[in-house]
Amino acid sequence: MKTRVITAVVALIVFLPLLFLGGDYFKFTTFALGVMAMYEIVRMTFKETNIVILTLSSTVGALLFLHKDISSLMQYAIVYLVLIVMLATIVCTGHKIKIVEIGVIIFVTAYIFVGFYCLYMLRNFSLSHVAYLLLTIWFTDSFAYFGGMKFGKNKLSPKISPNKSIEGSVIGSLSSIVIAILFFNTTSIFSNLLIAIIVTLIVSVVGQFGDLIESAYKREYQVKDSSNLLPGHGGIFDRFDSVILSAPCLIILLNIF
Template sequence: MKQRLITGVLAGVFFLGLCLIGGMPYQLLIMLMALVGYYEFVKMTQLPSFGGTALIGYAGVFLYLFPWNRVDMPEGWDVTRLTWLLMLLFMSVTVFTKNRITIKEASLLFLGAVYIGIGFSYISQSRVTEDGNGLFWTFLLLVSIWGSDAGAYFTGKAIGKTKLWPAISPNKTVEGAIGGVVIAIVISVIFAVFSGGLLSIPRAVLVGLAAAVVGQIGDLIQSAYKRVYGIKDSGKILPGHGGILDRCDSWITVFPFVHLVMLLPF
């Protein structure tokens, strides 16, 4: 527990410090986290971590996180084109290796690159917004997610009796999940109250709800995946906490969700 606390504090201070600074240092940190996350994903699948096929995935994650706004890119270059090209490369591997790399393996690596690359890219984009309030939006989502996690944990410990999804995550309870939703909404509404009109109360409720529900789905997705491969943690880079994917599983589902459904005016 002591190690977990120390790691959490040090990692939190480092991450939030670079988030406050913003700019290229923060963008590079998110890119590094994404690449480490993809390494953890590949390792969990029990495929060669730095095999030729996996390298395509690393390249894809890198390109998703690359700050294209800082270079002169051709008009029309977007995530859709990158995703399609990435898919084509992965599927072509099955042909050039004469099915030594199967479509199942290629599909797994492609899925991981899209899941992790797009997820972290939206975390990165949230800090750099046209309205200049990227720090506010980033903190809003992060604190709501963390609040949901804490609320679910402590509510579950105190009054949790009904298992939420025992086949996937035996310790989670319905009562804990509800507690997480309530805390996330309260936090989001507090942000709205002190936002100076930047965020309305109704929209804040929706943001809090999304952070809790989609965040918990992201957590369950990671739990389901780890259960398939019989592992507890995705990695060991954060002593007492596991890997990058263990800590960011909610982030990489919540940030894209609120962007794509336009809950916030990024």
């Protein structure tokens, strides 16, 4: 518990000032988080740190974060070259790297970096947007945990995360309505309370799916935590699994409503 608390305090001391500063500071922060998450995923996938694959994946992520500064033709050319080199590693390693592993890395690269880029974009909208998202995820997770402990009887997804219950999930999502009401009354994110509640419930549910997706990935590769980068908390992927799926969802919903 002591290690967990110390890690949380240190992480907040580092993360919160960069979040408040926003702009390029937060752009670099979210990109760095993406690279660290990919480091964890590469280690889980290949059972070791494959520097070549990690570098190629990070290059694609950098293109996303710098896409406004690079011509479209150059972006397409670099992405194509990266994909070719990734596939070439299959041959260069004598098929020790499998096609399905490269396919997974290509997909997860998009999943990770698009998620973190959308978190950066939300900060560009306003600090309130990021605070709203993080608090929605935190409320959902916390109340789902305690609600599941108290009332949980029916397993939500026993083969992926046997400790999670349907009752806990419902309680977690319903608790997020508090965040919807709070941010409707204190910010300009939402112009209508009903829309605020609908959007918040969707984001809450999508965030829980993000958590289950990450759990499924870890279970498939038989690891408990994505890494030990955050002692007592696991890894970056563990901490941001809900955020990277719900951030793009929130941007879409805000544009719809």
